[in-house]
Amino acid sequence: MLRRNFLLIALATSISRIGWAQSSSSRPIKIVVPFAPGGGNDVIARQLAKELSELRKQSVLVENKPGAGGNIGTEYVVRAPADEITLLLGHTGTVSINPALLNTGMDATRDLEPIALLASTSLVLVVAQDSKIKSVQNLIDLSNQRTIPFNYGSSGNGTGGHLTGELFKEVTGVKMSHIPYKGTSPALVDVAGGQLDFMFSVIPPAMALIQSGKLRAIAVTSKKRLSIFPEVPTIAESNIKSLNNFDSSVSYGVLSSNKISPAIAKELSSQILKIGGGPEFQSKLLAEGAVPALGNGAEYSKLIQAESKKWTTVIKKSGAVPD
Missing domain, CATH: 3.40.190.10 (Periplasmic binding protein-like II)
Known part of the structure; x- marks a missing residue:
């Protein structure tokens, strides 16, 4: 069912991308955290919302939408209306592991638009x-x-x-x-x-x-x-x-509905990376055991694809299944 849903969503969003024309400040921005409050995603999202609101002089709201290992929140962002700016505070589990582990049919670089890579943790x-x-x-x-x-x-x-x-x-x-x-x-x-x-x-x-x-x-x-x-x-x-090359880092980044206009995606990427390089945001990351790892949308997309390939191989070889 999830696989069919994501395929239908991909078709619908590809059609509606053309119609994206929202003002950059007319409506609140939503940052969706696909987990319950209190975790690393939530802490990072709330600090980002605070600083992004100050920078843009615009309301930025955090919405927690937990469930299904992060897929409920992820699907919510994929389905977001074309007249809203709806962002996802994603991490390796939601965008690179879940599609293979849960066979959702979702491709984060197709069904979502990577905006900026923010941090990684170990x-x-x-x-x-x-x-x-x-x-x-x-x-x-x-x-x-x-x-x-x-x-x-x-x-x-x-x-x-x-x-x-x-x-x-x-x-x-x-x-x-x-x-x-x-x-x-x-x-x-x-x-x-x-x-x-x-x-x-x-x-x-x-x-x-x-x-x-x-x-x-x-x-x-x-x-x-x-x-x-x-x-x-x-x-x-x-x-x-x-x-010698062992690496099992968890990457945190911001993605949006793929209906977002290129101009607004570029604007948000620049602003989020500016925040990510600032001392207040980096102090919050370090307190969570994370480190800054900044990258634009293209760089984040490349990382998602590499992590997806690695973890899909591990899942297949190990036979891992979700709870």
Whole structure:
């Protein structure tokens, strides 16, 4: 049904693109967050809305539309009327993973218009404080000595933590079994308690347990080290050939309905990138464990396509299915 809906939407929006002629300040701008309030997408969207409203002297509203792994909010933006500016605060999961994982038929660079790339963040590989696993190399060596697989947790099937684990398993050959949880926090508690061997976690919920000494961070999954964990190496720094290019970053960016006029898309892209380069916005990103990663619509589109290709391959090889 979702696949048929997206195909119909694509046809309808391609016809109505010609009719887009809204004033740049006549109506409020909507920024849709396809998740519940409080997460990384929501925090970034609200800071962007605040600064974009000030810059444009125009109302910018944030609307949370959670459900179906982000697809309800995404589809809402695809369907947005031609006389509105409706934006999506998207990330890797909603625009590059979900189409393959859920077989929606949606193509973010066809059914949406990438406007600007804003930021990226990493997952962190954590173990219990007293774990024998001290590094990525050590994890691989210990796996080679075991006859049973390690257990690793995630916040659910098809999530970033799950798929990052599948990617890691594919390129290293580590024996590991996935244990899905209903949320990140209970999985982290079981890592700290030794019921799970390790986990690839989003940073904010892991931070308190790392700082309290209950968890130990042994690597981050991005290409570069993070300023909040300067002493924690990247997985790619492990001096293991198969991991030299390992990267499981989560990218955040702004997309719109593909009915938007090129002139308004260009205007918004320039304004959003100006905000993204400012100290107030970057301070908010760093507090969320994210880093600035600015790019225009064309650059964001290229990244979406590359991430879609990578994660589609991982999903097919692993047989991952959503909850």
